[in-house]
Amino acid sequence: MTETPSFRSDITVELVKHSASDTDVLWAARVSTAGEQSLDEIGKDPERSKGLLNFLMRDRHGSPFEHNSMTFLITAPIFVFREFHRHRVGWSYNEESGRYRQLEPVFYVPGPDRKLVQRGRPGKYEFVPGTDEQHVVVGKVMEESYRQAYAAYQEMLAAGVAREVARAVLPVGLFSSMYATCNARSLMHFLGLRTRDERATVPTFPQREIEMVGERMEEEWSRLMPLTHAAFNANGRIAP
Numbered sequence: 001m002t003e004t005p006s007f008r009s010d011i012t013v014e015l016v017k018h019s020a021s022d023t024d025v026l027w028a029a030r031v032s033t034a035g036e037q038s039l040d041e042i043g044k045d046p047e048r049s050k051g052l053l054n055f056l057m058r059d060r061h062g063s064p065f066e067h068n069s070m071t072f073l074i075t076a077p078i079f080v081f082r083e084f085h086r087h088r089v090g091w092s093y094n095e096e097s098g099r100y101r102q103l104e105p106v107f108y109v110p111g112p113d114r115k116l117v118q119r120g121r122p123g124k125y126e127f128v129p130g131t132d133e134q135h136v137v138v139g140k141v142m143e144e145s146y147r148q149a150y151a152a153y154q155e156m157l158a159a160g161v162a163r164e165v166a167r168a169v170l171p172v173g174l175f176s177s178m179y180a181t182c183n184a185r186s187l188m189h190f191l192g193l194r195t196r197d198e199r200a201t202v203p204t205f206p207q208r209e210i211e212m213v214g215e216r217m218e219e220e221w222s223r224l225m226p227l228t229h230a231a232f233n234a235n236g237r238i239a240p
């Protein structure tokens with residue numbers, strides 16, 4: 001591993017495994033009326049299928065959206081995972097360990113597009129772009145601070161201190177990685193809270209970095225379940 005700190009402003013999301021399609025939802029919904037013949041019904045009438053998905057979304061019949069699975073490998077700063085792990089229902093997580101391995105010195109610095117200045121009151125924030133000077137200050141101060149923290153971490157490791165003790169000095173801007181597995185229903189709940197979209201009927205004010213993760217997950221999901229995704233958007237982006 002490299003011991004020299006590096007800095008990045010992007011996050012990565014990779015869909016590593018999936019079993020998820022619109023027909024999974026239709027199958028689950030139709031079993032309540034068609035019983036074991038429900039599989040034959042799927043695909044017979046696409047418009048009816050679209051209508052059924054829309055009805056389920058609109059009336060918040062949520063359980064048919066749970067019979068599918070998506071596993072993502074996400075690389076993002078620790079502060080993103082702190083927010084992410086608040087999503088308890090329909091999610092499974094495994095994150096890299098700071099006890100069993102030395103943590104790599106990769107740190108988050110906001111990119112030039114990241115709005116830096118916050119205005120307004122809690123619950124009604126607006127973010128506006130930072131000046132060039134502010135971007136320079138943020139980059140310089142963060143990098144200095146990260147270098148100092150990582151040097152302190154290394155000093156303790158070199159002195160024979162356990163990784164789980166030495167890691168206390170590392171900041172939440174350190175990158176981590178995790179597997180996150182969800183289903184369409186739990187993902188929709190996440191997206192409704194962690195992404196901003198003009199089609200949403202309930203406003204939300206997520207931190208930009210977790211929103212970046214949400215946007216990437218949504219791209220992957222929309223390819224797997226385009227009709228479900230369309231129905232989510234058409235019904236105000238509220239999870240059923």
Ligand SMILES: Cc1cc2nc3c(=O)[nH]c(=O)nc-3n(C[C@H](O)[C@H](O)[C@H](O)COP(=O)(O)OP(=O)(O)OC[C@H]3O[C@@H](n4cnc5c(N)ncnc54)[C@H](O)[C@@H]3O)c2cc1C
Nearest residue numbers: 083086087088089090091186189192193194204205206207
């Ligand atoms: C913009 C924003 C700002 C936030 N700010 C803060 C903050 O300042 N401080 C802070 O601590 N958190 C904050 N959060 C986290 C937030 O309070 C939730 O913990 C997080 O969004 C997960 O939502 P959830 O509980 O609905 O999700 P999940 O845990 O996935 O739960 C899904 C749903 O299951 C049901 N449910 C789950 N657990 C229970 C339970 N124990 N009892 C009853 N019903 C349950 C609820 O209907 C819930 O909506 C913020 C979230 C957002 C989006």
